[in-house]
Amino acid sequence: MSGPLFGIVPAGQPLIAEPSSTPSPTSFLYALPTTKDFHHIMVFLLPAVSLPPNTAAAIYLATASDVSSGNPNFKFLGGIGPGKESAMFKVSNATTDGLVIGVEVESEESVGQRLQELAANKSKNPSGAQQQQQQQQPPTVVLAQRIIQNAFNFLASFSGTAGPGGVEVVPLKAFQNWWEKFESRVRADPSFLEKQSD
Known part of the structure; x- marks a missing residue:
């Protein structure tokens, strides 16, 4: 594999196409800039490049x-790869050390297996924001009770004896009036019932 194969773009930074080192014919290391903060990087195959x-x-x-140090913990x-020529990743360059992106050309099977493991780990260990959302979201029974309470409160003012x-x-x-107002409120703020305190 000769010539640049991959492009790396840290958010708000210029394109990096030349690796800072090539440990093997299928391994490429790209040193990321330390001059500005960024939180995402885009990695992609350069135009007209195809992998074996x-x-x-x-x-x-x-x-x-x-x-x-010769002891990288990647x-x-x-x-x-084919069919998914680019990907964006969330990273933090808060370290004063600097970051290095490693790109290794491997078998599709190996990369696919690692992607499945990564997805399984994410579902087992959701990020802090996902955990917080899961913990804060009220159960379906509570949401149903809040909808009924909302309807009851609205309709009570229309009741009469007959x-x-x-x-x-x-x-x-x-x-019908309650339903239209309720539907409008759900469209404006789908989470309003979740925020409502009991």
């Missing part, structure tokens, strides 16, 4: 000091 058949590119991340981020037994009735039009 049945291969894909595994994307890894390590700190520059780990790489220079973390698998994801992969690109007939010989003094039975309370609510005009059907009132229910």
Whole structure:
């Protein structure tokens, strides 16, 4: 594999197409800039580049000091290849060390297996924001009770008595009015019932 194969773009930074080192014919290391903060990087195959058949590119991340010490602790981020020529990854360059992206051309099977493991780990260990959302989201029963309470409160103001037994009735039009208002509120803020305190 000769010539630049991959492009790396840290958010808000220029394109990096030349690797800072090539440990093997299928391994490429790209030192990321330390001058500005960024939180995402895009990795992609350069135009007119195609990988050998049945291969894909595994994307890894390590700190520059780990790489220079000869003991890199690369973390698998994801992969690109035929049918998925680019990917964006969330990273943090808060380290003063600097970051290095490693790209390794491997078998499609190996990269696919690693992607499945990564997806399984994410579902077992959701990020802090996902955990917080899962913990804060009320159960379906509570949401149903809040919808009923909302309807009851609205319709109570329309109730009147009718007939010989003094039975309370609510005009059907009132229910239609409640539904229109409720639907409009859900469209404006789909999570309003989740935020409501009991």
